[in-house]
Amino acid sequence: MKPEKRIELLRGDITRVDADAIVNAANPSLLGGGGVDGAIHRAAGPELLEYCRGCGGARPGEAKISPGFRLPARYVIHAVGPVWQGGNRDEAETLRRAYLSSLQLAEKYQLESVAFPNISTGVYGFPKELAADIAIHTVKEWLAGHAYPKRVLFVVFDDENEEIYRKKLGVTG
Ligand code: ADP
Numbered sequence: 001m002k003p004e005k006r007i008e009l010l011r012g013d014i015t016r017v018d019a020d021a022i023v024n025a026a027n028p029s030l031l032g033g034g035g036v037d038g039a040i041h042r043a044a045g046p047e048l049l050e051y052c053r054g055c056g057g058a059r060p061g062e063a064k065i066s067p068g069f070r071l072p073a074r075y076v077i078h079a080v081g082p083v084w085q086g087g088n089r090d091e092a093e094t095l096r097r098a099y100l101s102s103l104q105l106a107e108k109y110q111l112e113s114v115a116f117p118n119i120s121t122g123v124y125g126f127p128k129e130l131a132a133d134i135a136i137h138t139v140k141e142w143l144a145g146h147a148y149p150k151r152v153l154f155v156v157f158d159d160e161n162e163e164i165y166r167k168k169l170g171v172t173g
Helices: 035-044 046-053 091-108 128-145 159-169
Strands: 007-011 021-026 063-067 075-080 113-116 151-156
Touching: 007 128, 007 159, 021 035, 021 091, 035 046, 046 063, 063 091, 075 091, 091 113, 091 128, 128 151, 128 159, 151 159
Parallel strands: 007 151, 021 075, 021 113, 113 151
Antiparallel strands: 063 075
């Protein structure tokens, strides 16, 4: 199947998404934070924090996997995106690696479906338009060469990202 056919756009709260894995926009401690990270920890329950304490953190561009505990999703992939510092600190490459690391874990665990939030575009300040280009390009390129994950869902939460992803993915209505 063509890569584009394996990509979907959803608007809403990623903690409600019933995918094999949801991706968390985590910080390097992997011990929770604000935004989508806080929402995922609240919805998964305290077992998630307990589990993540044993994960040893992750550097920007890396990802680690945990069970989903009380979430509908079976797994959470904790990906650490870059903090935007103006664009000359390898932020684009680090964001690409955060998506790639997550996709590699999805392949390793043979996950059918993986849902991504818009990593780094909240508190981390990454420009949304550029972040969407990187996310979509990295995912399409991966899907063109790999069988897993079978489907990728981009979950947008705010108006601006919804608009950007609709345009770039050619979703109408
Ligand atoms: P970062 O620190 O990587 O910027 P944030 O959590 O601050 O992470 O923001 C990343 C993106 O997640 C933002 O686009 C924000 O709108 C979105 N977001 C926040 N809460 C949720 C949620 N419950 N489900 C899906 N996306 C969310």
